[in-house]
Amino acid sequence: MKGGIMQTVFGVIAIAIAFIIFPIIIEGAEATRLAANISEYTGMTSLIGIGPTLAFVVLILGGLTSTGFGVAGIVRSSRGGGRSRR
16 A cells, blocks of 8 residues: 555656646747757757647656556555455
8 A cells, every 4th residue: 555655646746746847848948949040950949849748748647647556556455455355
């Protein structure tokens, strides 16, 4: 049960970090896009534009996956570890 709780906590922390760090990543990407002369490089503007959103989605999905596995572990351990009771 302890592992399930820790995994759930880490998942919630990852989701919180995603929401905290997303505006910072957006500002950095926008500053990079405006300050550097990247219009000469094909696809670089698109890559810088999609990067922050991709990082946000990966952090959210990772947090949700970790939280889901943690909750499943808690439920499994509260039911006796999934063993049949005879």
